Amino acid sequence: MPGDxxxxxxxxxxxxxxxxxxxxxxxxxxxxxxxxNLTDWDLVGHVFPNxxxxxxxxxxxAPEISQEGDKTYIYxxxxxxxxxxxxxxxxxxxxxxxxxxxxxxxxxxxxxIDGFPMRDENNQLYLIWKEDGxxxxxxxxxxxxxxxxxxxxxxxxKKELFRNTVxxxxxxxxxxxxxxxxxxxxxFYAGNGCCGHNCTYGIGVARAKSLLGPWEKYEKxxxxxxxxxxxxxxxxxxxxxGNRWYMLHHAYDTRSFEFVGRQGVISEFKWTSDGWPEFxxxxxxxxxxxxxxxxxxxxxxxxxxxxxxxxxxxxxxPTVAVRDGKLYVTARPQHSGAxxxxxxxxxxxxxxxxxxxxxxxxxxxxxxxxxxGDPENTLALTAxxxxxxxxxxxxxxxxxxxxxxxxxTATAAVALRxxxxxxxxxxxxxxxxxxxxWQGVPxxxxxxxxxxxPPWDRGVRAGVLVKGPATATAAFEEFNLENEVVTAxxxxxx
Numbered sequence: 001m002p003g004d005x006x007x008x009x010x011x012x013x014x015x016x017x018x019x020x021x022x023x024x025x026x027x028x029x030x031x032x033x034x035x036x037n038l039t040d041w042d043l044v045g046h047v048f049p050n051x052x053x054x055x056x057x058x059x060x061x062a063p064e065i066s067q068e069g070d071k072t073y074i075y076x077x078x079x080x081x082x083x084x085x086x087x088x089x090x091x092x093x094x095x096x097x098x099x100x101x102x103x104x105x106x107x108x109x110x111x112x113i114d115g116f117p118m119r120d121e122n123n124q125l126y127l128i129w130k131e132d133g134x135x136x137x138x139x140x141x142x143x144x145x146x147x148x149x150x151x152x153x154x155x156x157x158k159k160e161l162f163r164n165t166v167x168x169x170x171x172x173x174x175x176x177x178x179x180x181x182x183x184x185x186x187x188f189y190a191g192n193g194c195c196g197h198n199c200t201y202g203i204g205v206a207r208a209k210s211l212l213g214p215w216e217k218y219e220k221x222x223x224x225x226x227x228x229x230x231x232x233x234x235x236x237x238x239x240x241x242g243n244r245w246y247m248l249h250h251a252y253d254t255r256s257f258e259f260v261g262r263q264g265v266i267s268e269f270k271w272t273s274d275g276w277p278e279f280x281x282x283x284x285x286x287x288x289x290x291x292x293x294x295x296x297x298x299x300x301x302x303x304x305x306x307x308x309x310x311x312x313x314x315x316x317x318p319t320v321a322v323r324d325g326k327l328y329v330t331a332r333p334q335h336s337g338a339x340x341x342x343x344x345x346x347x348x349x350x351x352x353x354x355x356x357x358x359x360x361x362x363x364x365x366x367x368x369x370x371x372x373g374d375p376e377n378t379l380a381l382t383a384x385x386x387x388x389x390x391x392x393x394x395x396x397x398x399x400x401x402x403x404x405x406x407x408x409t410a411t412a413a414v415a416l417r418x419x420x421x422x423x424x425x426x427x428x429x430x431x432x433x434x435x436x437x438w439q440g441v442p443x444x445x446x447x448x449x450x451x452x453x454p455p456w457d458r459g460v461r462a463g464v465l466v467k468g469p470a471t472a473t474a475a476f477e478e479f480n481l482e483n484e485v486v487t488a489x490x491x492x493x494x
Contacts (some may be wrong), residue, residue, distance in 0.1 A: 001041055001264025001297050003343035004459035007062040008264040009237045010248045018067060018095040020063045020262065025374060025459050027314040029208045030076065032096060043308050044096055047074050053088060053101040056312055057081050062114045073151060080104060085111035087129050089151055090446060102152055110136050118178045120211035128155060134172040138165045142176055144212060162206055162215045165192065168222050168324060169198060175235030184228050184275060185211055188247065191222065195456050197257050205277055218276050224285055229254060231286035243270050249304030256347035259423030261459025295345045297481040301327045311341050311461060313375045325475040327467045331365055335375035336393055337467025344462055347423040348484040351462040352415060356475040358364030358383035360409025369416040371426055372461040373453030377468035380465055381416050381428040390428055390441040394452050399422035402444030407432055418462060424451040
């Protein structure tokens, strides 16, 4: 599942696999992907494509997709307005939606995350979740509590199943997924540091003969760890195809790391003679996968609406229109402006777009192409006020990197290009002749270091922005993103 798809969850309905993943502070919230072969995934929509749940504002994490009877449920984490992280739930009549939010189920003082449904030996439904103690330097208990069949409220008292107690787990255990096999319940879980270049994540397992325990952690934990190709595997869902067992989880490609983000990976495991799971490849993520095909993207804006893969900051949804082969974006004055972005899937890629009528943009308005981290961290090449400007926004502070006067030959249209190398080295250029010849911005570095761009839990997006008064609108014609597949970094790859 190439691209930034952390904490992935999977289920099968009929002959179709459905998956979703963390969207964090990018909207639309929670992608819905489907596949019949576990290799080719189509993005078919989102759990919350338009309005956010009324109780939540950001940090949309760890959706768990589950088919129960004729209903599809999404157990998810979000930040509660005026509070902390909470576990909520949404329901639909089909996996594709539309989904109706049922509200938050649990919101502890230190935060509640990573909800997972499981039925006990008496077929009673439970919610499993993590208390987010590590956010306040406390342990991280895994809790279980009865959930009513309407999926609207918890019942009775919660019971602790286990917590972080052994060295490899570091300051947390989280992301529990459970399966029942023979006489045991198995809890697959993640431990240690999830994110960033210095991550330490791995996967462990515990088992119990009763859902409420006592739980026994496997003495050979962690059972899935990093290798040269993939780093920090963790937080996923177990599933089987006949007698073969798998886990869809996330991991960082060691070439692109946090710049692409945590990508969806499937690892196979078998069961030992004494009933414990054992991952293949000596307990590491597979180094060889299905043939890698670059996941490129092209939008000529010929549809009546945006393609579903476009994303925006979840709290700053832009006003856009698509018509006659053009994308119209209304400006925003704050942060990076009005933002649209696309997943990147490799460390090396090229994005291009054409900005129409840059010479007619209203005063105080700029528009162009950008590498987006979040609203306060951006690299952009924009046109406006008669010039082209290359600039960066880092922690909300803007810095000019170079500029050039907009030539009269480009006042009707200017092509803009962004090129990334190794995930964090960026080059920007522009063209006044439709992309036949390209030139850089005088005074700007040949390569710009964008290592500061991605937040701790997200990858970089490539896209467009329009910054200025909310009365201004900019028009774009075609956006193209070409990803170059390069194998993982090795000692001989300099």
